[in-house]
Amino acid sequence: MIWRNQHTWIAGLGIIILTNTLALAGVAYNRSGEPAARVTFSERELKLPYYWGRKRENSGLALTLNWRIDSGDDEGPYYFSVYRSPHWLDQTKLAALGFAVEEATASEENRRRFNHSLPKEVFLVLENNGPAYQTVLVHRQAIAKQQQALADRNPANEKLANAAKDSQKRLQREQQEASRLFVIDAGLNAHTLRQRYPDTTRNIVLRGTVRARVNQQDDDQWVVQGIVKEVAVTRVNVPLEYRRVFEPFMVNEAGDRDRDPGYQVTLAYGKRFEPWVVEVMLD
Structure with a gap:
């Protein structure tokens, strides 16, 4: 029994070591060579955890990418909600992404089946403080x-x-x-998207998922629309050497901040479309 327990412990330790080794190798590969993009965000696009700092023993810090979409079809307060359909993610775009849209609206059964179809993994283009934001403004x-x-x-x-x-x-x-970071396009080939959006200081190509649905409009017409279901890797860990920059924005025991966040964070994106922090500055 002791022999079996020892071997189980050794096997478990080996799995942990192998997992960590693979993770470190993945990080090294992602950061090798020139970054695919290098973009500077403000506190509007990279959000602090609301209660960060309340538990002082927890020194870890991760910022969250705050992305948006422009639905282009409503003037209400939720016009730019991530839960709406982007105006560019229409039937033509969904067909290019591999969705079978031809007969999606033909019958009630087709609509039901289409609305239960699985999301597809794609590459998404995010634009920071560019034409999409100016259109919104x-x-x-x-x-x-x-x-x-x-x-x-x-x-x-x-x-x-x-x-x-x-x-x-x-x-x-x-x-x-409000965040100035908008999802503006999707495709199946990252290289093609990068050629279409060559500004590596403003545009990011990331993995994500899109799903399609059939909706009935106010005029009773059925239309095929898409939703950006997920943008991969939206949480970015802040290295220990940069965490002191965020200390003025820590939440106190009462749950309040003495100062509103104001900072600039530059992220680099690597070969695996994953970001890391390269610079942090206070406003």
Whole structure:
């Protein structure tokens, strides 16, 4: 029995060593050569854990990539929710990604089957503080201007006055707080996407998953749409030497921060499309 336990312990230790060795080899391979992209994010795109620092004995820190999509079909507060369908992920794009869209809307059975189809692994393009964000910003500005004009023409209308205030708040949030990182395209070949989006200081190519669905529109028409289900590797561990930079933003015992986060983090992306921190600066 002792002999068997010893061999079990040795085998378990060997598995742990092998797993760690493979993990380190993967990290080394990912970081070998020139990075595929090198992008600088602010606290708007790389979020601190809300309660980080409350448990002082836990010194680990990981930032979360805060990505968005532009659905292009709604003016409400959830216009840019990740749960909506991006305007570019239409039937043509889904067909290019390998979804069988031809007869998806033909019958109730086809629609049911299509909505239960499995998601597909793809490569996604994320754009940081580029044209996609500017489009969103212009949209918010136009809506705020329109709502304010309506309120000014109807000074006794409390509903219009509140709508104008809400639009102005959403615009201010867009200008000062909201993430500027948008998923803007998808494909099956990372090299092809990189050629299409060559700016390695703004555009990232990452693995992710997309799923397709059939939805009924307000005009009762059935349309095929896609959803970005997941972006792979959205959590980035902060090396120990950089963690002191984030100490001013630690949460105290009351659950509050003495200072709002303000920082710039540069990530490099390697051969496995995985990021690592290369620079951190306070604003």
